[in-house]
Amino acid sequence: MPIKFYNTLTKQKDEFQPIRKGEVKLYTCGPTVYDTAHIGNFRTFLFEDLLKRYLILKGYQVTHVMNLTDVDDKTILRCNSDHISIHDLTEKYIKLFFDDLHRLKIIPADFYPKATEHVPEMIDMVKKLIDNGYAYKSEDNSIYFNIKKFEKYGKLANLNFAEQKTTQRIATDDYSKDHPQDFVLWKAWKKEDGKVYWESPWGKGRPGWHIECSAMSNKYLGENFDIHCGGVDNIFPHHENEIAQSECANNKPFVNYWLHSEHLLVDGRKMSKSAGNFYKISDLTDMGFTPEALRYLLLSGHYRTNINFSVDKKHEALKVIQRINDFYKRLLDLSSNCNKTDELPEAYNLFIKALDDDLNTPEALAVFFEWMRNTNAHIDNNILSDKDIIYAINFIDEVNVVFDLLISRGFRIPTKIVDLANQRQTARINKDWIKADSIRDQILKLGWIIEDAPHIGYKLKSVLEK
RNA sequence: GGCGUCGUACCCAAGUGGUCCAAGGGAGCAGUUUGCAAAACUGUCAUUCGCCGGUUCGAAUCCGGCCGACGCCUCCA
Numbered sequence: 266m267p268i269k270f271y272n273t274l275t276k277q278k279d280e281f282q283p284i285r286k287g288e289v290k291l292y293t294c295g296p297t298v299y300d301t302a303h304i305g306n307f308r309t310f311l312f313e314d315l316l317k318r319y320l321i322l323k324g325y326q327v328t329h330v331m332n333l334t335d336v337d338d339k340t341i342l343r344c345n346s347d348h349i350s351i352h353d354l355t356e357k358y359i360k361l362f363f364d365d366l367h368r369l370k371i372i373p374a375d376f377y378p379k380a381t382e383h384v385p386e387m388i389d390m391v392k393k394l395i396d397n398g399y400a401y402k403s404e405d406n407s408i409y410f411n412i413k414k415f416e417k418y419g420k421l422a423n424l425n426f427a428e429q430k431t432t433q434r435i436a437t438d439d440y441s442k443d444h445p446q447d448f449v450l451w452k453a454w455k456k457e458d459g460k461v462y463w464e465s466p467w468g469k470g471r472p473g474w475h476i477e478c479s480a481m482s483n484k485y486l487g488e489n490f491d492i493h494c495g496g497v498d499n500i501f502p503h504h505e506n507e508i509a510q511s512e513c514a515n516n517k518p519f520v521n522y523w524l525h526s527e528h529l530l531v532d533g534r535k536m537s538k539s540a541g542n543f544y545k546i547s548d549l550t551d552m553g554f555t556p557e558a559l560r561y562l563l564l565s566g567h568y569r570t571n572i573n574f575s576v577d578k579k580h581e582a583l584k585v586i587q588r589i590n591d592f593y594k595r596l597l598d599l600s601s602n603c604n605k606t607d608e609l610p611e612a613y614n615l616f617i618k619a620l621d622d623d624l625n626t627p628e629a630l631a632v633f634f635e636w637m638r639n640t641n642a643h644i645d646n647n648i649l650s651d652k653d654i655i656y657a658i659n660f661i662d663e664v665n666v667v668f669d670l671l672i673s674r675g676f677r678i679p680t681k682i683v684d685l686a687n688q689r690q691t692a693r694i695n696k697d698w699i700k701a702d703s704i705r706d707q708i709l710k711l712g713w714i715i716e717d718a719p720h721i722g723y724k725l726k727s728v729l730e731k
Numbered sequence: 732g733g734c735g736u737c738g739u740a741c742c743c744a745a746g747u748g749g750u751c752c753a754a755g756g757g758a759g760c761a762g763u764u765u766g767c768a769a770a771a772c773u774g775u776c777a778u779u780c781g782c783c784g785g786u787u788c789g790a791a792u793c794c795g796g797c798c799g800a801c802g803c804c805u806c807c808a
Contacts, residue, residue, distance in 0.1 A: 309808040496808030581757040627745045631755035645772055716769050
């Protein structure tokens, strides 16, 4: 079964056909590293992680590039106000970004090119655009792209520039442009830029924002590649401009499939620092959200809808993660004498069918939950065969390739907790319920949950929810 | 002004013409089980899909109007 993706370029679900059989070249817009990324940014990065994991599950060899924008207006402003070099500032936030990626179990990209390390490539591309007649130099030595020369300009964002009403912001913008909506490829140095500049054939300056993604995707993935992703806010102007630059420089189509994720809302509103609903990953882990809980919450809504995040969802997410992990352990405990195979249960086909349809994660999770409930019931009734146990484990392993909701950190049970549990066991055998209950409370206070088996035996679980 | 998205139970969230008198998760309630719990399971939880009309044999799904939330139109995941 082929995968279908909603392609922003065609505005419909298209069957996915890679350029080279079995291979996918994927470019995802990365962070601007002048500040810490927030939960909204990670909604997009997690969508991209899901996409990549699913392509891997389907057997594709994925080459993934994520850029790091380490020079732009905000970054320069921040350096000047904090009296810190651009390198020191961006390295700090790059490190924090990688920490968060790791924490959320996002599979690392193959390349993380930095804008500042690819200026020559960008200059080359601007040169090509000038040579091909698509770009011009303004009075202040900046280079602009002439949108009138590119017939398809506006196709991705579905904007009609001939009838476009000029907004206040554009009208009061740069006077030296031929057309108000032309965008900058190379920005001439200004006093405020301080030490931040590169030499170019047009004098000192720095690259425009959009050119980095065109130049770097070109370098690492080729002039025409398969998939390009980002948040919906990138559709215009960023991705529209990337298309214009790349196609006019190379005279060939740029990207075949454009996938965009919707924004995340917090408590039904746009996240903002002033509204007090602005969260970084570290804020949420401090509140007790586990990486798996965050993955679940951000992947349980479809990527093209606004998902509504709220700290009130912590209980729901932790509960779900606990259920899945308990179920997995339950199966593993039953599997010791079973012969391994790589076969899968029927429900797996429905799971794949849901994800094939433009990554319908809510549907896929529904299939999984329903199957899990039935399988638990079969275990309760002791009617699950050895073969079924192995199929079930295989299924969860596959689900985990895509969602990664199994807790991989080992919880080592402290000796003290085991001792208490054993004392309680003795009390239970002696039917000393008062003592047994009091030890259970004590264990709970130490951060562990004890679950009894009928008559004798127990399980210990770490308290995930505080 | 232009382009576009969304409104489904207490909360979250699929479904986009009949197999839906509407999946799945969380919360609640009742039960099985348990020394009691927990976990697991079972049952219950929207005669109805923002509102009003229309098309159709048939609509949550298509069309029109209205109400409400939101995005983009050169900062933005």
